[in-house]
Amino acid sequence: MSKLFKVGGVSKSAGGEYKVRFAADMSRVKVLTKTDTDVELMELPNEMDKPAVVTFLKTTALYQDPRFTAAIDTADAKYNGSNTVKVSRTKPAKPSLEAIKARASEAQAEADVA
Numbered sequence: 001m002s003k004l005f006k007v008g009g010v011s012k013s014a015g016g017e018y019k020v021r022f023a024a025d026m027s028r029v030k031v032l033t034k035t036d037t038d039v040e041l042m043e044l045p046n047e048m049d050k051p052a053v054v055t056f057l058k059t060t061a062l063y064q065d066p067r068f069t070a071a072i073d074t075a076d077a078k079y080n081g082s083n084t085v086k087v088s089r090t091k092p093a094k095p096s097l098e099a100i101k102a103r104a105s106e107a108q109a110e111a112d113v114a
Helices: 028-035 050-057 066-080 097-113
Strands: 005-012 018-023 037-048
Touching: 005 050, 005 066, 018 028, 018 037, 018 050, 018 066, 028 037, 037 050, 050 066
Parallel strands: none
Antiparallel strands: 005 018, 005 037
């Protein structure tokens, strides 16, 4: 069973980026204001899990605020999936067999000319 939240919103973290926030109650505002700025939390109409909170936030005035739109979209992609694919490579792609053969043929042709 996933955890349910009664409060959701957005705040600007100490690192300067906006993040979607989830909380059990409004006392979270007090904790967030110690480290974050631009804290905008709201009571949800009913308890929700994280994917539902993000979906709900997309229907609120917070999503219309340009400061918060990207953070909510990022959370939506994280919790609800997205049609876009993020590609991250840690090492270069291996060349295909055709590419290796082509390089060998080019090297051989250059050697024949020299």
